[in-house]
Amino acid sequence: MTEDIRRAFAHPEERAGLASSGPVADRISLRDHIALADIGAFQQERGHPQRLRFNVVVELLPQPAVADSDDVDAILSYDRIAEAIAAELAAERLNLLETLAERIARRILAEPQPLRVFLRIEKLDRGPGALGVEIVRSRADMANLDLTQTAPSPVIAYFDNPTIDTADLATHLDALAAGDAPVIIAVGQTDLIRAVTGHAPTQRRIDLLEIEQNAWRLAARDDRCVVVATRTEIDWAMRHGQMVVWAPSKIVLDAHDGPKSAEDGLALALWLAEHLEAVKLIVHGAVTLPAECRVPVERA
Missing domain, CATH: 3.30.1130.10 (GTP cyclohydrolase I, C-terminal domain/NADPH-dependent 7-cyano-7-deazaguanine reductase, N-terminal domain)
Structure with a gap:
């Protein structure tokens, strides 16, 4: 060749x-x-x-x-x-x-x-x-590839920290798993004191890493909550109907139209829902629902 x-x-x-x-x-x-x-x-x-x-x-x-x-x-x-x-x-x-x-x-x-x-x-x-x-x-190289295949539209579920810590966490997960659509769970930062650098690029990374710590904390509470970081992992999970927890750093940092701030976990969840054309965003916890959205938003 x-x-x-x-x-x-x-x-x-x-x-x-x-x-x-x-x-x-x-x-x-x-x-x-x-x-x-x-x-x-x-x-x-x-x-x-x-x-x-x-x-x-x-x-x-x-x-x-x-x-x-x-x-x-x-x-x-x-x-x-x-x-x-x-x-x-x-x-x-x-x-x-x-x-x-x-x-x-x-x-x-x-x-x-x-x-x-x-x-x-x-x-x-x-x-x-x-x-x-x-x-x-x-063309022969591409013969075994389905170039038109698309992943199904997911449900994005946002969990605040009290929901992660509640004894009813498994019940919330059961309800999500009972639906027809694949589920991607998004979380915010932990309740620990937030590190502040005063430097926007590094602050963005620190905020994303704090959210990822919380994602792993959720994963430790239930084996169904597998943490994923890449679009490839998300697409695979959606095609196989799996429930996953989103670690946002890679997708957010690699996106051309990514959110300016990574401090607000719910705003990131909404951005992901719009980015993936989700069926809906389900918000778990006593947080204020976003006002303007391109996908349906409901409270659990």
Whole structure:
């Protein structure tokens, strides 16, 4: 496959020279496309958008009727490649170029015309040269993947601290588990004295970590309360009808449109409910219900 990748990004004259050895697929390409992205596994990369350069080559099913029809709807538009890049950059913050490349390739291959996608992504601001990855994916590679599968809509349940500590906790969990929708439990901070730094970025992290301590405290009280931190874990749990407790740090910090403050656990629960298009948000405890919501809110 290494030679295929080299040829995919080679000069058109080299590709033309291969025609004598067999059929060569039609191709369209997007070259030297630059976009800004907040991406990277290192802490110093967070909050500092960097330039990414994309080179994409797509091999296509033959389209013999295109020459006669001159119909733009009959082809894979260059815009669809650029839109695939923009959509994945906007979906969530990622740590790895490899993950971004895989998702862009899948999105392109979901179109009807592509046979193979060659994709190179390079970071331009991380050193004296370009640091990047190259992948090739085919329609056959995607054959066993359900690209349209979506997780079911969950119920988000917010527990305040008295609810966590009550002897009736199991009863509350039983009631949630009896419903048809998967359940994601969200909690707030503990009742301990809150650490204050006076520095917004570090304060946000401390507030999220204090909520996660409370999530683990709830998990210790009932084996059904499995703490999860990533969207992948949440989607898996929802597809399998499991009840989980949300540890918010990763999803909140990686979100492009994340909440500004992490101090209010109920506000975070509402944000998650709207983000996941939840069936409803059920609030357990004597807390004030949010006034304006895009999902139904009710008190347990």
